[in-house]
Amino acid sequence: MTALLQVAGLGKRFGGFVALESIDLEVQQGERLGLIGPNGSGKSTLVNCICGTLRNESGKVRFAEEALDGLSAHERTRRGLARSFQLPRPFASLSLAENIRIPILYTVNARATGHLSRAAIDARCLELLGQVGLAAKAERRPRDLTQIEMRKLELARAMAAEPKLLIADEAMAGLSHAEVDEIIALLIRLNEQGVTVIMIEHIMRAVMEFSQRLAVLVAGRKIADGPPQDVVRDPEVVRAYLGE
Amino acid sequence: MPFTLVLIAIAVVIFAFGRWFDSSYAFFIGYVVIQYIVLGTAWNILGGYTGYVNFGITAFFAIGAYSTVALHKLVPTLPLPAMIVVSGVLAGLVGLGTGYLTLRLRGVFFSIATLALAVVVQTLITNWDFVGGARGAYVLRPRVAPLIGGEYVQYLFLLMLGMCVIVLATARTIERSALGYGFAAIRDDEGAAEAAGVPTLKLKLIATTLSGGFMGMAGAPLPFYVTYLDPASGFSLNYAVNAIAMPLIGGTGSWLGPVVGAVLVGGLQEYLRVTISSAVNVLVAGVLMVAFVIAAPQGIVGLFQRKR
Numbered sequence: 001m002t003a004l005l006q007v008a009g010l011g012k013r014f015g016g017f018v019a020l021e022s023i024d025l026e027v028q029q030g031e032r033l034g035l036i037g038p039n040g041s042g043k044s045t046l047v048n049c050i051c052g053t054l055r056n057e058s059g060k061v062r063f064a065e066e067a068l069d070g071l072s073a074h075e076r077t078r079r080g081l082a083r084s085f086q087l088p089r090p091f092a093s094l095s096l097a098e099n100i101r102i103p104i105l106y107t108v109n110a111r112a113t114g115h116l117s118r119a120a121i122d123a124r125c126l127e128l129l130g131q132v133g134l135a136a137k138a139e140r141r142p143r144d145l146t147q148i149e150m151r152k153l154e155l156a157r158a159m160a161a162e163p164k165l166l167i168a169d170e171a172m173a174g175l176s177h178a179e180v181d182e183i184i185a186l187l188i189r190l191n192e193q194g195v196t197v198i199m200i201e202h203i204m205r206a207v208m209e210f211s212q213r214l215a216v217l218v219a220g221r222k223i224a225d226g227p228p229q230d231v232v233r234d235p236e237v238v239r240a241y242l243g244e
Numbered sequence: 245m246p247f248t249l250v251l252i253a254i255a256v257v258i259f260a261f262g263r264w265f266d267s268s269y270a271f272f273i274g275y276v277v278i279q280y281i282v283l284g285t286a287w288n289i290l291g292g293y294t295g296y297v298n299f300g301i302t303a304f305f306a307i308g309a310y311s312t313v314a315l316h317k318l319v320p321t322l323p324l325p326a327m328i329v330v331s332g333v334l335a336g337l338v339g340l341g342t343g344y345l346t347l348r349l350r351g352v353f354f355s356i357a358t359l360a361l362a363v364v365v366q367t368l369i370t371n372w373d374f375v376g377g378a379r380g381a382y383v384l385r386p387r388v389a390p391l392i393g394g395e396y397v398q399y400l401f402l403l404m405l406g407m408c409v410i411v412l413a414t415a416r417t418i419e420r421s422a423l424g425y426g427f428a429a430i431r432d433d434e435g436a437a438e439a440a441g442v443p444t445l446k447l448k449l450i451a452t453t454l455s456g457g458f459m460g461m462a463g464a465p466l467p468f469y470v471t472y473l474d475p476a477s478g479f480s481l482n483y484a485v486n487a488i489a490m491p492l493i494g495g496t497g498s499w500l501g502p503v504v505g506a507v508l509v510g511g512l513q514e515y516l517r518v519t520i521s522s523a524v525n526v527l528v529a530g531v532l533m534v535a536f537v538i539a540a541p542q543g544i545v546g547l548f549q550r551k552r
Contacts, residue, residue, distance in 0.1 A: 053435065077441040085439070091432035093497075094425075102429045105422040106441035161441055 002065060004029040004196050005050070005081075005165055010059030012042075012049055019045045020220045022059065027165065027198060032191050034211030034228065035200045038240060041217040043200050044086060047167050051083050052076045064164060078107050082163035086170045086200075088150040090142035096153060097138040100125040100160045107161040124160075132156045132186060148179045155186065165196045172203055180206050208232070216240070248413040255405045262401065263394070271397045275469060277510035278404045279462055283483065284490040284502030285411045286458030291488070292496030293424060294451040295431030296350075300342070300358030301487045303365040304335045304456045306478040308463030311335075313375045313473060316383055323390070324403060324465060331464035332457045338365075339456020343449045350434070366479045380474025383467040400465050411458050415499040427451060459487075482526055486510070489533040495543025504544050 003026040012020040020042045027033050037043050048054040050061055052073035061068045063081055071079075082103075091099050104121050116124065129135045132152035137144065142153060151171050158166055168187060172180045184206055191197050201207045207214065207228070214231040216224040218240040224231045231237060262271060283305065291297050308331035315327045346357045370378050389399030418424045426447045429437035438444050467473045486509065494505025509532060513525035540547055 051439065053438070072443075072445075073438040074441045074443050077439060083439055085436065089433045089436040091429050091436065093432055094428055098425065098428075102425050102437070102442065103440040105425055106443070109422070110441065157440060 003027055004031075004064060005198075006060075006062040007046075007050065008060045008062075010046070010049055010056050010061065012045055012054060012056045018220055020049065020056070023217075023220075023222050025215060025222065025225070027196060029164075029196055030191070030194060031196055032188075032210055032212045033196075033198045034207040034214045035198055035217065036202070036204075036207055036214065037217035040219075042220040043217055044169060045220075046217065047083060047169050047198075047200065051081060051167065074106070077103070077161055077163075078110055080162070080164035081167075082158040082161045082165070083167040084151075084154040084158045084169055084171055086173070088142075088154045090145075090150065090153055090157075092142055095139050095141060096129060096134055096145075097122070097125040099142065099153060099157055100128050103157055103160040128156045128160050131159070131189075148175055148182070151175065151183065152186070155183070159190065159195075163195060165198065166190065167198045167200070169200045170202065171199075172201060172206055184210050204232075247416055248409065251409045251412055255409050259402055259405060262398070268395050268397055271395070271401045273514050275397065275401045275404055276514070277506055278401070278408050280486055280490055280506035280510045281408050281503050282404065282411050282462040283459060283487040284494070284506050285415050285499065286455050286462060287487045288491040288496055288499075288502050289415060289418065289427075289458070290451045290455035292491055292501070293418065293427040293431065294448065295427075296448070296451070297352075297355045297488075298358045298455065299355050299484060299488075300360075300362040300365075301459060301484040302479040302481075303358070303362040304339065304459035305463035305466075305483050305487075306365060306369060306475075307335045307338055308332070308460030309466040309473060309478050310369055310375050311460070312464045312467045313381045313383060316467065317374070324399075324468065328403065328407070328461050328464040332461035335460020335463070336453045336457025338460075339452040339454070340449055342456065343452030347445060347448070362479065362484070366475055369478070370475045376474065378475060380472055380477075381467070382472050385468050385471050396468070400469055403465055404462075407458075407461055411461075412499055412503070414454070414458075419499060423447065423450065482529075485526060485529050485533075486513075489529040491543070493532050493536045493543055495545030495547075497542060497549075498545050501543050501545045508544070 005027040007023055007025040010020055010023040023046060035043055045054065049056040052071055063079060068076055091102065101121060104124055109115055126135055126138055129138050132155060134149060134152055134156065142150065145153060155168065155171060172183050180203060187197055187199065187210060199207065199210055211228050213226065214228040215222055216231060216237050223236050223240065224234045262274060287298060287301060311331040311334050312327045315322055315330060342358065342361055346354050349357050369375065375381055385396045387396065389396045392399060392402065426442045429440060429442050430444050430447060434444055470477065490505030490509050491502040493509055494503065495501030509529055513528050516524045516528060536543060
């Protein structure tokens with residue numbers, strides 16, 4: 001079986017600065033991959049290139065056996081590639097339910113597989129908000145939310161697109177121990193429903209608990225990829241994080 | 245659909261009342277207020293719903309007006325409704341082109357580009373002799389209105405009323421459709437909208453085209469209303485200021501905002517023009533706009549919605 005996501009030789013530069021250099025990465029259907037690396041190592045740039053927010057100069061991205069090159073971000077989302085943003089970016093003037101409604105209208109309803117009625121969309125919005133524990137606040141605005149609720153909304157909005165692959169970009173930064181557990185449980189539940197998940201994270205506890213496989217980026221290069229326990233003992237990874 | 249029927253019913257009542265009242269002054273004022281409802285709503289589709297502030301209102305408005313001047317010279321027998329349609333299409337195409345050329349511009353940079361558009365179009369018209377150039381053009385108003393009889397201004401008023409129904413029905417339909425949610429997503433965060441599957445480019449082009457087209461339609465009957473049109477009056481700052489001020493004062497979030505704003509500000513301006521001075525009306529729009537942006541950024545409609 002071919003991988004769900006195939007990144008081959010992906011390169012991205014900003015002027016003279018090489019942000020990503022020939023990245024190869026494969027993610028299998030149903031897998032939970034952790035992606036780590038020091039600040040500025042290119043994790044978010046990689047996500048942006050995979051999702052179409054940035055254009056990579058070299059290399060290819062294939063998703064569900066289809067080449068994504070040249071497709072814009074919204075076309076990739078429709079094909080089942082959703083992401084959450086590192087800093088939550090809710091639609092501030094809309095209620096939480098409406099925040100969820102937009103990806104439903106523009107992805108689920110835009111696919112050939114089905115057209116939900118107005119009532120069905122309303123129900124689905126509440127269901128998704130319920131999954132992240134925000135159903136009671138469906139009519140509130142994002143500004144009324146706490147930091148963790150904002151992260152949950154961000155995840156719920158990504159889930160609303162019914163993705164095959166979800167990329168959670170530092171969904172836990174700044175959260176408390178218990179809150180981190182809550183998000184991990186949410187992502188694992190999602191994974192059990194068949195969604196492949198890439199988690200980008202600095203909190204090692206979360207990464208180790210969540211990931212089945214770990215990839216490490218340092219200075220725009222992938223230096224390790226394998227079972228989490230082996231990767232964190234890899235001398236090159238240790239050097240990148242702790243120095244010599 | 246029921247909403248459109250209600251709008252039509254209201255329009256019929258207003259027109260019937262006007263006929264019964266039978267004052268040409270009332271029709272002249274009514275025309276201006278309704279014109280601003282159309283213009284304000286058209287601006288709001290792009291400025292309020294989608295969050296792209298267009299300062300180049302006069303460009304679209306005057307393209308509509310000058311299309312009528314040109315068509316009237318070329319085909320004098322062409323009925324005004326047909327000219328309105330042509331004006332709308334032309335202004336809509338310019339809107340599409342503007343949207344396409346300013347795709348990468350956001351916020352204030354987009355606004356400056358539209359301001360530049362107004363200057364460019366004004367320069368072109370000023371140097372286009374066929375439509376009168378800097379001298380201006382006379383368009384003789386027929387004495388009697390076709391179809392309905394009575395003064396011609398009644399016909400102009402009726403046409404503007406009809407456009408108002410179309411524009412308001414469109415605006416409200418957008419608000420409640422996927423399109424409206426997409427516009428709102430673009431307004432709040434374009435990147436996040438794109439990540440949520442919203443085709444931002446396509447939607448922005450729809451917004452600029454609709455907005456520009458409706459502005460052009462609003463301008464189309466103008467030559468018959470003023471009977472003498474020159475670039476200085478066709479591109480008057482008043483139109484731009486009012487078309488932005490009225491939605492802001494009424495509230496940009498809903499179709500009702502521009503209506504409330506236009507009736508209130510338009511009515512007040514007319515009242516002050518008659519009682520104090522004809523120059524004070526721009527001041528009114530300016531002062532009210534500043535006051536509302538500071539004190540009630542959601543406009544009058546927003547004030548009521550918050551209490552709910």
